[in-house]
Amino acid sequence: MAVRAVRGATQLDVDEREHLLARTSEMVLDVMASNGLGVDDFISVVFTATSDLHSEFPAYAARQLGFGDVPLLCARELEIERSMPRVVRMLAHVETDLPRADLTHCYLHGAAALRSDLTRVRSVPDQA
Numbered sequence: 001m002a003v004r005a006v007r008g009a010t011q012l013d014v015d016e017r018e019h020l021l022a023r024t025s026e027m028v029l030d031v032m033a034s035n036g037l038g039v040d041d042f043i044s045v046v047f048t049a050t051s052d053l054h055s056e057f058p059a060y061a062a063r064q065l066g067f068g069d070v071p072l073l074c075a076r077e078l079e080i081e082r083s084m085p086r087v088v089r090m091l092a093h094v095e096t097d098l099p100r101a102d103l104t105h106c107y108l109h110g111a112a113a114l115r116s117d118l119t120r121v122r123s124v125p126d127q128a
Helices: 017-035 058-064 109-113
Strands: 002-011 042-049 072-076 087-096 105-108 121-124
Touching: 002 017, 002 109, 017 058, 017 087, 017 105, 042 058, 058 072, 087 109, 105 109
Parallel strands: 002 105, 042 072, 105 121
Antiparallel strands: 002 087, 042 087
């Protein structure tokens, strides 16, 4: 079993607590499903949020999904001009038998535009 890192990101429509928790949960669950992971496969998760999000800690969504024993950290994303607003990102360290090239990184809603350069990306854009 190897230690791998897997990424995810999602964009929120508004900074409201329930919306942030729902979008963050959706992102975590999508990363899990896309890579065949369970909570016990996670070593740690770092969440970042853009500076326009303050309604809740993204890690709280993972806690609600059963990540009680997994070390979680929230941080502020860099404020770069032209950066996408209202984005929660995750970097998860996991134990998996998947080769690095077979990991699927998940970018949901507006964040689907962030990493079209990755070979294995599951992008879920917003409905038009």
